[in-house]
Amino acid sequence: xNAVPIISVDGVSKQFGASxxxxxxxxxxxxxxxxxxxxxxxxxxxxxxLGIVGESGCGxxxxxxxxxxxxDPDGGAIRFEGRDISTLRSAERRAFNKRVQMIFQDPYGSLxxxxxxxxxxxxxxxxHRMRPKGDIPARITELLDxxxxxxxxxxxYPHEFSGGQRQRIGxxxxxxxxxxxxxxxxxxxxxxxxxQAQVINLLLRLQEELxxxxxxxxxxxxLVRHISHRVAVMYLGQIMEIGPSESLFASPRxxxxxALLDAAPELDPTQRSRVVAARGELPSPLDVPPGCPFASRCxxxxxxxxxxxxxxxxxxxxxxxxxxxxxxxxxxxxxxDAV
Amino acid sequence: xxxxxxxxLGLTVRGLTALFNTPRGMALAVADVDLDVAPGEMVGLVGExxxxxxVTLRSIMGLIQTPGHVTGKVEWGGRDLVAMPAExxxxxxxxxxxxxxxxxxxxxxxxxxxxxxLEENLVAHTRLNARERRARALQLMNTVGIPAAERxxxxxxxxxSGGMRQxxxxxxxxxxxxxxxxxxxxxxxxxxTIQDQILKLLLDLRDRLAMSVVLVTxxxxxxxxxxxxxxxxxxxxxxxxxxxxxxxxxxxxxxTRGLLGSVPRAGAxxxxxxxxxxxxxxxxxxxxxxxxxxxxxxxxxxxxxxxxPLLSLGNDRKAACFHHDRVAAAEAIL
Numbered sequence: 110x111n112a113v114p115i116i117s118v119d120g121v122s123k124q125f126g127a128s129x130x131x132x133x134x135x136x137x138x139x140x141x142x143x144x145x146x147x148x149x150x151x152x153x154x155x156x157x158x159l160g161i162v163g164e165s166g167c168g169x170x171x172x173x174x175x176x177x178x179x180x181d182p183d184g185g186a187i188r189f190e191g192r193d194i195s196t197l198r199s200a201e202r203r204a205f206n207k208r209v210q211m212i213f214q215d216p217y218g219s220l221x222x223x224x225x226x227x228x229x230x231x232x233x234x235x236x237h238r239m240r241p242k243g244d245i246p247a248r249i250t251e252l253l254d255x256x257x258x259x260x261x262x263x264x265x266y267p268h269e270f271s272g273g274q275r276q277r278i279g280x281x282x283x284x285x286x287x288x289x290x291x292x293x294x295x296x297x298x299x300x301x302x303x304x305q306a307q308v309i310n311l312l313l314r315l316q317e318e319l320x321x322x323x324x325x326x327x328x329x330x331x332l333v334r335h336i337s338h339r340v341a342v343m344y345l346g347q348i349m350e351i352g353p354s355e356s357l358f359a360s361p362r363x364x365x366x367x368a369l370l371d372a373a374p375e376l377d378p379t380q381r382s383r384v385v386a387a388r389g390e391l392p393s394p395l396d397v398p399p400g401c402p403f404a405s406r407c408x409x410x411x412x413x414x415x416x417x418x419x420x421x422x423x424x425x426x427x428x429x430x431x432x433x434x435x436x437x438x439x440x441x442x443x444x445x446d447a448v
Numbered sequence: 449x450x451x452x453x454x455x456x457l458g459l460t461v462r463g464l465t466a467l468f469n470t471p472r473g474m475a476l477a478v479a480d481v482d483l484d485v486a487p488g489e490m491v492g493l494v495g496e497x498x499x500x501x502x503v504t505l506r507s508i509m510g511l512i513q514t515p516g517h518v519t520g521k522v523e524w525g526g527r528d529l530v531a532m533p534a535e536x537x538x539x540x541x542x543x544x545x546x547x548x549x550x551x552x553x554x555x556x557x558x559x560x561x562x563x564x565x566l567e568e569n570l571v572a573h574t575r576l577n578a579r580e581r582r583a584r585a586l587q588l589m590n591t592v593g594i595p596a597a598e599r600x601x602x603x604x605x606x607x608x609s610g611g612m613r614q615x616x617x618x619x620x621x622x623x624x625x626x627x628x629x630x631x632x633x634x635x636x637x638x639x640x641t642i643q644d645q646i647l648k649l650l651l652d653l654r655d656r657l658a659m660s661v662v663l664v665t666x667x668x669x670x671x672x673x674x675x676x677x678x679x680x681x682x683x684x685x686x687x688x689x690x691x692x693x694x695x696x697x698x699x700x701x702x703x704t705r706g707l708l709g710s711v712p713r714a715g716a717x718x719x720x721x722x723x724x725x726x727x728x729x730x731x732x733x734x735x736x737x738x739x740x741x742x743x744x745x746x747x748x749x750x751x752x753x754x755x756x757p758l759l760s761l762g763n764d765r766k767a768a769c770f771h772h773d774r775v776a777a778a779e780a781i782l
Contacts, residue, residue: 158718164639271727301496302666306710306723313718330640331669335712335721354717372644374669376711378692381673385648387641390609406641 113191114152115290115322116176116209120185121149123171127395143394145171146182147346150421153290158316158323160337160354162330162369166394168346173294173326177211178202189290207237210283214295216275220267226253226278227263233285252281256311273304277311284315290322298327309336330373334358339427342366345394345402348421352428362430362438365403401433409434459485459508459628459660464520464530466500466507475731477503479684481520482758483662485628490654490661492675492692494668494707498728500684501664505630508662509547510537524628543573546621550633552613556605562616563601569623588619593649611642615649622653629654629661635670647674668711672696677764680704683729683739686758690765700767700776702744738769746771746778 122144129140145168153159163169174180175187178194186193189205197205213219220229230249234240240248249263256277267275276296283291293312297305313336316323327333333340334354341351342365350363361367371386389406392398398405404414413433421431430437466478478500485491493501507518510529522529524545529537541547549555557565566585570576576584582601589597592615605613614634621629631650635643651674654661663675671678671692678695680688680703688701699705709722726743729735735742741751750770758768769775 164641273727301728302668302710303496303706303724304727306721307725309712310720310723313720328639331712334714335717335719338718358714368641372640374640374643374647374667374673376669376672376696376708376713378672378696383648383651386644388645390611390642391639 113155115155115190116153116324117188117191118149118151118153118172118176118185119188121172121175121182121187122146122184123168123175123180123182141395144346144397145394146175147397148185149343149346149348150185151341151348151351153322153324155289155322156320157338158325158336160333160340161324161326161343162328162333162340163343164328164369164391166345166391167343169326169328169343170294171346172343173211173292173324176292176324177209178205179211203237207286208288209290209292210286210288211292211294212276212279212283212296214298216272216279216299217267219279220275222267225264225266226258226281229267229278229282230263230285233282237286239286248285252285255284255315256281271304272300273307276300276308280308280311280315284319287319288321290324292324292326294326295328296325297332298329305332312336330369331375342369345391345397347402347431349403349432350428350430351421352425352430356425356428360438362424362428363403363432364407364409364434364437366430367438368406401431409437458487459483459662460521460523461504461508462521462523464504464507464522465518466503466512467517467519469515469517470732472730473732476684476734477516477731478507481681481686483679483686485660485662487627487660488654488658489677490651490663490675492671492678493662493664493681494666494671494678495681496666496707496728498683498731499681500731501666501681502632503684504681505547505632505662505664509541509545509630510534511547539573542569542626543624544626545628545630546624546626547630547632548614548617548621548634550636552610552617552637553605555617556613558605561602561604562608566601566616566620566623569620573624584623585619588622589616591622591653592616592619593645594619610638611645614638614642614646618646618649618653622657625657625659627659629659631661631663633665634663636665636667643670650674668696668707680707683734684731685739685768686766687740687769688767689758690763694763694765698776700761700765700772701740701769702746702771702775703740705775705778706743746774 123146124142124144127141161169175182181195194205227249230252231245234245234248250260253260253262258277297308325333325336337354340354340357342349344365350366361370368387387406392405400415400417401419404410419431419433421429423429461481461483464478464481468475468477481504495501506512508522512518518530520530563585567581570581570584585601586597594600594612594615608616635646665671675692678692679686682703688704699708706724712721724743729739737753738751738756741747756768756770758766760766
């Protein structure tokens with residue numbers, strides 16, 4: 110893996126303001142705001158797949174949008190090859206857009222229903238001047254081959270395709286501009302399992318062939334585990350744990366990652382548990398508790414967790430977690446002592 | 449099965465068929481489904497979108513309306529629910545048989561407090577007076593694990609979180625102590641940790657109230673974690689059936705095998721998944737022979753001409769495949 114990260118995210122925060130109600134004004138309270146991202150830092154290396162996993166409201170989609178600059182963070186910086194992307198202007202910004210592409214969850218909403226597949230791809234190719242005009246039809250055929258769509262797909266409209274095929278069109282469009290990085294936000298969530306597997310296989314193959322860097326954002330732990338080299342687990346706008354996929358799933362170092370893992374339905378009917386993985390529910394993102402955001406649901410909680418927010422600290426090489434119990438998940442004996 | 453079989457009710461479904469008259473022709477949403485649910489048993493119905501699993505559930509409950517048409521037999525306590533007059537069915541629905549849905553926000557009435565919706569059921573099916581109904585409502589809220597029940601009974605569905613809404617819906621379903629609960633994707637809209645809570649709640653309730661449950665889901669993991677027996681549906685038909693342990697250990701239908709291979713599992717990071725090529729067929733234009741043959745790697749000529757019957761393979765196991773022996777013998781995907 111290359112030492113210089115292709116993307117580095119440094120202390121990024123993003124808030125969305127709620128309406129400032131009259132009652133709150135009169136009471137002299139500050140306006141409510143959802144802290145979608147709260148001091149998020151990580152790095153993405155060239156050629157790897159970074160999975161970002163979390164439940165609804167954890168800020169994973171906001172993060173994905175910040176990465177491609179569909180949203181500008183309120184604090185912190187995102188650097189692409191060392192340059193802060195918020196400083197990029199006109200031509201530079203277009204070049205950045207070309208090199209970092211996003212694929213969206215909803216294949217119905219992200220394709221123009223009035224454009225044929227060849228028009229969709231043609232637009233991407235000509236806006237970024239990827240090919241001379243005459244070469245475009247050949248390139249479209251090439252792209253369709255790449256995502257395994259039939260050649261006659263070019264003249265058809267999005268509604269004529271199934272969900273899985275539409276997701277392939279989205280992938281072809283993103284690949285048209287020959288990006289270095291692809292950010293996939295819940296790429297396969299809307300698809301049936303058998304079709305999900307097809308798209309995942311396609312993604313794995315394309316990554317090998319084209320040496321893509323992939324940021325795979327999803328709520329399905331099984332998918333993220335399957336596709337990622339490294340995984341970041343998010344909760345209420347923060348990274349709770351980040352590390353190599355194998356070690357993170359083999360021995361999670363944060364109680365939330367463990368709960369998420371325990372709750373994910375596994376395909377083994379002989380390993381059943383009747384113990385609930387995490388009690389309670391997500392606190393309101395408008396009113397995040399001052400200490401650890403997971404404190405209200407954690408079965409290992411102690412006093413310090415409720416007042417002091419744990420920082421993301423190193424557990425092993427490449428593996429960090431944000432928990433006061435630094436020994437959590439390290440060894441069974443150490444765990445028992447800590448609780 | 450761990451649950452004691454009492455003399456209570458079992459469900460017997462025979463030849464259940466649901467046809468829908470659509471602009472594109474007759475759609476055979478459910479075809480010739482046979483299903484038995486023993487008292488206290490949890491049976492999973494699994495399949496992808498359009499496989500007919502939800503329509504099966506709704507047909508059992510008599511919720512299919514024109515342009516849909518249901519035929520077949522649904523036997524419940526010696527009575528046939530399909531042939532039963534609407535009036536009589538209404539007395540069973542919500543009392544002996546209850547149903548919970550995927551999207552609690554649309555299944556609950558947004559302009560009525562949750563407590564009132566709970567009591568509606570009690571008014572319809574019991575003779576409790578107002579005070580007794582309130583007490584029962586409180587008791588139900590505690591049963592399904594909604595904290596601060598007293599206050600929450602007066603709140604509206606929008607004031608509940610997704611998980612709490614699903615709990616409220618389960619409370620309503622349980623109001624008259626049903627003997628059969630039909631659950632249509634009850635956790636699909638929920639986050640995994642909440643899904644985990646709701647599934648474990650359902651298991652607890654099944655044990656405590658000795659009711660049968662039919663759980664419809666698209667997630668094989670949910671089946672693996674909860675059900676006793678399972679039926680796999682494809683294009684409106686049951687293609688495989690058996691105990692969950694057996695089916696997961698050795699699938700005998702290529703579709704079940706493909707589904708199991710499509711779900712990523714632990715310890716196989718970044719390997720190719722054994723996906724099923726192609727997409728499910730349109731219900732108005734099913735392929736001849738076995739509906740799965742265009743996507744099946746085991747298919748031979750006979751599969752293209754004849755539809756395989758759902759054959760009993762012994763040991764409570766059924767599969768609708770001419771090549772179930774080859775499928776069973778094929779290299780393990782696990």
